[in-house]
Amino acid sequence: MSPPNVAQGRDRLRIAIQKSGRLADPARALLASCGLSWRESRDRLFCYGETLPVDLLLVRDDDIPGLIADGVCDLGVVGRNVLQEQGQDRVESGRVPAYREWRALGFGGCRLDIAVPDAWDWQGPQQLGGKRIATSYPALLRQWLQAQGIAADVVLLSGSVEIAPRLGQADAICDLVSSGATLSANQLKPVLTLLQSEAVLAGPVEAFDDVRGELADLLLRRLDGAIRVRKSKLLMFQASRNDLPTLLPLLPDAEAPTVMQVDGADRMALQALCHGAVTWQRLEDLKRAGASGLMVLPVEGMLA
Numbered sequence: 654m655s656p657p658n659v660a661q662g663r664d665r666l667r668i669a670i671q672k673s674g675r676l677a678d679p680a681r682a683l684l685a686s687c688g689l690s691w692r693e694s695r696d697r698l699f700c701y702g703e704t705l706p707v708d709l710l711l712v713r714d715d716d717i718p719g720l721i722a723d724g725v726c727d728l729g730v731v732g733r734n735v736l737q738e739q740g741q742d743r744v745e746s747g748r749v750p751a752y753r754e755w756r757a758l759g760f761g762g763c764r765l766d767i768a769v770p771d772a773w774d775w776q777g778p779q780q781l782g783g784k785r786i787a788t789s790y791p792a793l794l795r796q797w798l799q800a801q802g803i804a805a806d807v808v809l810l811s812g813s814v815e816i817a818p819r820l821g822q823a824d825a826i827c828d829l830v831s832s833g834a835t836l837s838a839n840q841l842k843p844v845l846t847l848l849q850s851e852a853v854l855a856g857p858v859e860a861f862d863d864v865r866g867e868l869a870d871l872l873l874r875r876l877d878g879a880i881r882v883r884k885s886k887l888l889m890f891q892a893s894r895n896d897l898p899t900l901l902p903l904l905p906d907a908e909a910p911t912v913m914q915v916d917g918a919d920r921m922a923l924q925a926l927c928h929g930a931v932t933w934q935r936l937e938d939l940k941r942a943g944a945s946g947l948m949v950l951p952v953e954g955m956l957a
């Protein structure tokens with residue numbers, strides 16, 4: 654089993670995901686939670702969709718925007734940082750945008766930050782004027798520098814960017830940060846955020862005008878449900894009718910709760926779908942406000 658060539662297979666949807674790396678497992682898990690399953694090719698580069706005609710191509714993340722632009726793949730799961738860098742690179746070189754972000758997927762979070770040596774007395778972006786900044790994101794950095802009216806040298810490095818100041822290759826850096834541990838280990842401190850990133854579903858600028866459009870709509874509906882489910886909990890409790898005005902404001906992130914009457918006129922049972930964290934603190938607050946029999950349940954599926 655191998656992927657059909659570009660001209661064929663327009664009745665199936667093809668999604669590019671990272672073969673290995675930070676986004677590989679969560680991307681696959683999210684798609685699987687949408688009810689997709691696959692049979693893998695022997696070389697583990699192509700997965701044939703079994704439950705739905707939605708196939709996966711396993712690639713390097715940097716190749717994903719280009720695969721969408723060339724029409725080799727229909728959709729892709731990639732970091733916003735990679736998508737925007739390559740998109741801005743296209744703009745710089747006068748090419749048309751060929752893809753856009755369809756959905757934010759809620760994993761792979763990180764920031765694209767400018768960081769300077771700890772010893773710098775940071776006073777603001779103008780301090781970067783005339784300096785050398787090492788990065789793997791030259792197009793996004795140039796775009797930002799231009800918007801700020803700062804003239805600085807962009808030093809392109811494909812990895813280990815944080816070590817550049819210590820090696821004398823650059824004065825500052827612009828790279829991905831999540832925990833900040835790599836910056837600290839290299840005596841650097843973050844001073845500006847250029848981009849808040851996470852994994853996104855990327856697709857073409859225009860909607861599909863063939864059967865892939867229906868498949869993509871179905872996938873998006875399920876993805877939206879799966880993303881909401883991950884963050885949602887069903888909260889159930891009982892309370893007296895008189896306490897409802899105090900209790901309901903404690904559920905600001907809940908959809909309109911279902912309120913049912915139990916024995917007599919006063920006792921009520923409530924069910925609320927909460928889209929934020931239901932913490933112990935919150936349960937304590939609800940209990941103090943008159944809730945009893947509090948129960949928090951995971952949500953397995955949801956379809957708007």
Ligand SMILES: Nc1ncnc2c1ncn2[C@@H]1O[C@H](COP(=O)(O)OP(=O)(O)OP(=O)(O)O)[C@@H](O)[C@H]1O
Pocket residue numbers: 671672673674675676712713714715731732733734735761762763829830831832850851852
């Ligand atoms: N701490 C982090 N550092 C780098 N990327 C992160 C971090 N946290 C989340 N990410 C996201 O994960 C994406 C993939 O990171 P990874 O390190 O797996 O990429 P890679 O080494 O370029 O992989 P590939 O072999 O596919 O080219 C990044 O582009 C970014 O969107």
Ligand SMILES: O=P(O)(O)OC[C@H]1O[C@H](OP(=O)(O)OP(=O)(O)O)[C@H](O)[C@@H]1O
Pocket residue numbers: 812813815828829830831832833834835836
């Ligand atoms: O803030 P932190 O949690 O320390 O994460 C940030 C670091 O992680 C990434 O590097 P990675 O480990 O992927 O190495 P590479 O860039 O050399 O591939 C990124 O390029 C930063 O160096």
Ligand SMILES: [Mg+2]
Pocket residue numbers: 713714715
């Ligand atoms: Mg890569």
